[in-house]
Amino acid sequence: MPSNRVVKVRSTGDSVNAQEMRDGIAAIQQELDVSPTFPESVERAAARAAAEPRLPDLDRTDIELVTIDPESSRDLDQAMHISRSGDGYVVHYAIADVAAFVTAGDPVDVEANRRGETLYGADSKVPLHPKVLSEGAASLLPDEVRPALLWTIRVDATGEGTDVTVERALVRSRAKLSYGDVQAEVDAGTESELIGLLREVGELRLAREAARGGVSLPLPEQELVETGDGHWELEFRELLPVETWNAQISLLTGMAAASLMVYARVGVLRTLPPADPRDVQRLHRTARALGIDWPAEQLYPDFVRTLDPSRPTHAAMIVACTRLLRGAGYVTFNGELPEQAQHSALASEYAHVTAPLRRLADRYALEICVALCAGTEVPDWVLAAMTELPETMTRSGRRANQYENAIIDLCEAELLHDRVGERFTAVVVDVDEKDGTKGEITIQDPAIEAPVTGSSALPLGEEVTVELVHADPRTRKVEFRLG
Numbered sequence: 001m002p003s004n005r006v007v008k009v010r011s012t013g014d015s016v017n018a019q020e021m022r023d024g025i026a027a028i029q030q031e032l033d034v035s036p037t038f039p040e041s042v043e044r045a046a047a048r049a050a051a052e053p054r055l056p057d058l059d060r061t062d063i064e065l066v067t068i069d070p071e072s073s074r075d076l077d078q079a080m081h082i083s084r085s086g087d088g089y090v091v092h093y094a095i096a097d098v099a100a101f102v103t104a105g106d107p108v109d110v111e112a113n114r115r116g117e118t119l120y121g122a123d124s125k126v127p128l129h130p131k132v133l134s135e136g137a138a139s140l141l142p143d144e145v146r147p148a149l150l151w152t153i154r155v156d157a158t159g160e161g162t163d164v165t166v167e168r169a170l171v172r173s174r175a176k177l178s179y180g181d182v183q184a185e186v187d188a189g190t191e192s193e194l195i196g197l198l199r200e201v202g203e204l205r206l207a208r209e210a211a212r213g214g215v216s217l218p219l220p221e222q223e224l225v226e227t228g229d230g231h232w233e234l235e236f237r238e239l240l241p242v243e244t245w246n247a248q249i250s251l252l253t254g255m256a257a258a259s260l261m262v263y264a265r266v267g268v269l270r271t272l273p274p275a276d277p278r279d280v281q282r283l284h285r286t287a288r289a290l291g292i293d294w295p296a297e298q299l300y301p302d303f304v305r306t307l308d309p310s311r312p313t314h315a316a317m318i319v320a321c322t323r324l325l326r327g328a329g330y331v332t333f334n335g336e337l338p339e340q341a342q343h344s345a346l347a348s349e350y351a352h353v354t355a356p357l358r359r360l361a362d363r364y365a366l367e368i369c370v371a372l373c374a375g376t377e378v379p380d381w382v383l384a385a386m387t388e389l390p391e392t393m394t395r396s397g398r399r400a401n402q403y404e405n406a407i408i409d410l411c412e413a414e415l416l417h418d419r420v421g422e423r424f425t426a427v428v429v430d431v432d433e434k435d436g437t438k439g440e441i442t443i444q445d446p447a448i449e450a451p452v453t454g455s456s457a458l459p460l461g462e463e464v465t466v467e468l469v470h471a472d473p474r475t476r477k478v479e480f481r482l483g
Helices: 016-029 042-049 107-116 130-139 178-187 195-210 240-265 277-289 302-305 312-325 359-372 379-386 389-419
Strands: 007-010 065-069 078-085 088-096 119-121 124-126 145-155 161-180 219-224 232-237 268-272 328-335 423-431 438-443 449-453 463-472 477-481
Touching: 016 124, 016 219, 016 389, 042 107, 042 130, 065 178, 078 195, 078 240, 088 161, 088 240, 107 359, 130 232, 145 240, 145 359, 145 389, 161 178, 161 240, 178 195, 178 240, 195 240, 195 389, 219 389, 232 312, 232 389, 240 268, 240 277, 240 359, 268 359, 277 302, 277 312, 277 423, 277 438, 302 312, 359 379, 359 389, 389 449, 389 463, 389 477, 423 449, 438 463
Parallel strands: 007 219, 065 161, 449 477
Antiparallel strands: 065 078, 078 088, 088 145, 119 124, 145 161, 219 232, 268 328, 423 438, 423 463, 438 449, 463 477
């Protein structure tokens, strides 16, 4: 389930603004001690692994799988095929088999455990694995035979999964499709049978999500765009429908994985506690700041489904809703089920299994699921890692949030640095509990949240006029003052 805000930058590439962004991103990576490059020993081990994968005996290259990703992506974790079966469907979902290349305790594994996950922001990427694996030998690139964890999920006419198996197999993707091209075909009515079935299953799954009280945030891309006069503008790109349908297949697989592990009482779950009422109240204030009607009696999931990501204020509201995803974590178990096992936003048990090239925990959860389906013991190296895995992922998640937030702070400082002294209409959405003169505001244009200070206690929830007094890309600091 996507939870990270995506920020992209569109510039001339050789302007002063673009160089400031590159320098700022480099400074952030240095501060957080993260790097897109790997030690030579890790690169050498990855190259050896790429040349000598452990291949399965089962050959399912007959399945006409395709990948659907952003056009520029090369770290392709998932390939899909959907067919009809009576009044239901059969979903084949192939996931890159990282364990076919990486051995517990080898240099690639040790480095992956240190990193935890791939970091993204403003067109920069700090990968989990060296590119020779993540964008090469392990990636489900088109027309290449690859080892994979092949999920077979039967789905009934209502969109409910009824049966699931996962096994190691050789697969071959037939095509690398992009979201934009696929959506254009859908809009023109020329989509393939496979994409038509993806739409059917995706919409059925969305209906089931709504019925159980779950919600997936359709997070828009935030794009910082350099204008012809050397200034920046903030734009939002909404998710295309095909991206939402595709995400539902990933969620279906994650829920199927969770059901296998919960039944067997051994596994790795992605969890989220119920939302803090104070955070929901803050979101009500943010909606008011953005001019969006949210009736007091309307539940949060139902409100989110009313938002139109094509409208900038609604897109900003969706981004603000990520606040309710705070507290998400991982829990491992072997015997006794954890007390808090649900992902509250999805209203279901859920596991991360569909992005092992980009997220460490998925490799372990996949190994558990394939062992359960084969009726074999969960590998010792998986069980041995389960004690430390939640803390490893918590640490990497904290670092990912720091990276993301620093990138966003940099982008907002770039956006506003030539507007110091201007006045803006805003709403106070949060007040510091220890110092009532400090808090957070939401501005409608540009649609951002930012710190604010006042000479007296800030009026929580009220519309105010504030002055931009500081915006420095070098320090990534933005500050408004209430007169």
